[in-house]
Amino acid sequence: xxxxxxxxxxxxxxxxxxxxxxxxxxxxxxxxxxxxxxxxxxxxxxxxxxxxxxxxxxxxxxxxxxxxxxxxxxxxxxxxxxxxxxxxxxxxxxxxxxxxxxxxxxxxxxxxxxxxxxxxxxxxxxxxxxxxxxxxxxxxxxxxxxxxxxxxxxxxxxxxxxxxxxxxxxxxxxxxxxxxxxxxxxxxxxxxxxxxxxxxxxxxxxxxxxxxxxxxxxxxxxxxxxxxxxxxxxxxxxxxxxxxxxxxxxxxxxxxxxxxxxxxxxxxxxxxxxxxxxxxxxxxxxxxxxxxxxxxxxxxxxxxxxxxxxxxxxxxxxxxxxxxxxxxxxxxxxxxxxxxxxxxxxxxxxxxxxxxxxxxxxxxxxxxxxxxxx
Numbered sequence: 153x154x155x156x157x158x159x160x161x162x163x164x165x166x167x168x169x170x171x172x173x174x175x176x177x178x179x180x181x182x183x184x185x186x187x188x189x190x191x192x193x194x195x196x197x198x199x200x201x202x203x204x205x206x207x208x209x210x211x212x213x214x215x216x217x218x219x220x221x222x223x224x225x226x227x228x229x230x231x232x233x234x235x236x237x238x239x240x241x242x243x244x245x246x247x248x249x250x251x252x253x254x255x256x257x258x259x260x261x262x263x264x265x266x267x268x269x270x271x272x273x274x275x276x277x278x279x280x281x282x283x284x285x286x287x288x289x290x291x292x293x294x295x296x297x298x299x300x301x302x303x304x305x306x307x308x309x310x311x312x313x314x315x316x317x318x319x320x321x322x323x324x325x326x327x328x329x330x331x332x333x334x335x336x337x338x339x340x341x342x343x344x345x346x347x348x349x350x351x352x353x354x355x356x357x358x359x360x361x362x363x364x365x366x367x368x369x370x371x372x373x374x375x376x377x378x379x380x381x382x383x384x385x386x387x388x389x390x391x392x393x394x395x396x397x398x399x400x401x402x403x404x405x406x407x408x409x410x411x412x413x414x415x416x417x418x419x420x421x422x423x424x425x426x427x428x429x430x431x432x433x434x435x436x437x438x439x440x441x442x443x444x445x446x447x448x449x450x451x452x453x454x455x456x457x458x459x460x461x462x463x464x465x466x467x468x469x470x471x472x473x474x475x476x477x478x479x480x481x482x483x484x485x486x487x488x489x490x491x492x493x494x495x496x497x498x499x500x501x502x503x504x505x506x507x508x509x510x511x512x513x514x515x516x517x518x519x520x521x522x523x524x525x526x
Contacts, residue, residue, distance in 0.1 A: 177204035178217045185241045185424035191265045194241070196283025199261030201252075203245045203428075203438060208287045213260060213294070219248045219438065221256035221524075228258040229303065229526055232291055234284065236308030236348075236486075237266025242424045242431075243448060247487035249441035251305075255494055256524040262287050264310050288317035293324070296338045303343045303497060303526055307487060308370065311351040314344060322355045343497045344383075347490035349375035356509075359501055360386035363493060365393050367484045384509040387501055391516040393489045426470050445488055448474070496525035 177184055182204030183194065197205040201219040218230060233251070235244040241263060252259045264284040288304070295302035306314045322339065329335030339357025347363040348370045354360055360383040364371045375382050382388060427448075431437050436444040452474045493516055504512050 178202045179204075179206065179211065179215060181206055181211050183207075185428065189424075191241065191263075191424075194263055195265035196285075196287040197263050198287070199235075199241055199244060199248070199263045201245075201249070201259075201438065203242065205241060205263060208290065213291060216260055218258040218260055219245070219252040220258050221253045224252065224256050224258055229301075231257055231259045231303045231305055231526060232262055232288070233259050234262050234264050234288065234304070234306035234310035234313050235266075236306075236310045237264065240424055240427075242427050245438055246441060246444045246448060247491070249438035250445050251487070251491045251494065253441050254491055254524075255496070255526070257526050262291070262313075264313050266309055282313075284313045285316045285320065288313060289320045289324075292317060292321050292342065296321075296341060299338075299341070301341045301343060303345075305345040305347075307347040307349070307490065308485065309350050311346045311349040311375070314346065315351040315354055318342065318344070318355050318358060319353075322357065343501075345494070345497060346375060347487070348485045351375060352377060352380040354381060354383035354386065356384040358383060359497075361497060361501055362386060362388045363490050364388055364390045365484050365489055366390055367393070368489070370485055382511050385505070385512070387503065387512045387514065389493075389495075389500065389514055389516050391493050391520070392518050393484055393493070423470065427474075430470065449488055493520050495520070495523050499523065499525075 178200065182200065182202065183189060183197070183206070184204050185191075194205045197207055198211065198213060198216045199205055200216040202217050206216050213230075220228070233248050235247070244261060244263065248259050248261055251257075262284055292302055292304075304314055318339075321342075322336070325335045325338060336357045339355070340359070342358030344354070344358050344360045345363065346360070348365065348368050349362055350370055352374055354375070362371065362375045362382055364376045371377070374380065376388055376390075431444060431447070434447065436447055438444070451470065495516075503514055
């Protein structure tokens with residue numbers, strides 16, 4: 153039995169421990185986040201629009217339900233999304249649901265468990281292999297075999313997964329062609345978007361857009377840093393984000409105090425299970441993506457906000473799931489900062505495009521216009 157197969161059976165066995173409030177998955181192979189599910193076991197699994205995870209060994213990408221905007225066509229092409237190193241399927245699902253609604257597109261997540269912590273700008277993760285990289289490489293290979301474009305987006309440490317998967321794809325193509333002919337031509341079918349990219353090195357060939365929030369320190373030493381290689385003809389799109397949410401201090405404290413009154417279960421309950429319980433009690437979830445994202449962001453801020461001389465406005469059972477938000481939101485590094493500025497890929501990539509292989513830089517308008525599409 154392979155390691156991946158063993159990991160899948162361990163995850164399946166945990167389903168019997170799911171509490172009653174966890175919604176049913178769309179497919180019988182689905183695994184819902186819960187108290188008995190170790191996120192590391194699910195690294196590299198598909199994250200579907202039902203907030204369930206699916207092993208790519210046993211479930212094809214075509215079968216997994218997508219996150220969709222309210223007006224997204226049923227046959228819309230898919231954007232594959234790799235999350236950063238927060239290791240939370242629930243928070244990732246909420247962020248992806250918001251992006252799907254903003255752009256009115258279909259999205260399938262590739263879950264990256266990471267190390268369960270936020271990214272420190274002086275400690276870059278090294279991911280040369282692993283389940284998430286292998287899953288993304290297989291997705292790319294499937295699309296290239298069909299000679300179809302493949303759209304990929306990832307943020308923070310998830311960009312390391314993307315970078316390594318493209319390096320692996322490039323090496324595979326070179327081996328298969330034995331360095332004869334235009335073996336790199338298929339890489340032009342890759343459309344790659346990053347936000348707050350930790351990764352510095354992106355192989356030439358794909359089309360790249362790297363989003364860089366001006367106050368975010370991570371891309372300044374990552375993809376937009378002085379020693380970075382963003383990829384030939386890459387576009388770096390900079391913007392100054394609206395930071396009005398930072399001023400919501402009192403509202404955040406009030407929100408956190410109301411959260412404390414909810415029954416979140418035993419402190420031994422897994423973070424995502426507790427978070428799902430709170431969201432369900434509030435009538436929130438991926439069907440209310442914007443309200444849910446704001447609710448989670450508020451709790452993330454409140455976790456660091458003293459209340460009458462003490463810290464602890466958020467239940468202990470949620471602090472692990474929300475810990476990374478101290479960086480992701482307070483340092484304008486998270487999806488909530490970046491995704492509203494996304495443009496349809498081919499429209500934005502064409503900006504200032506010339507025959508030169510040099511990296512291009514543009515400044516996006518603030519606030520951005522409403523532009524929908526892949």
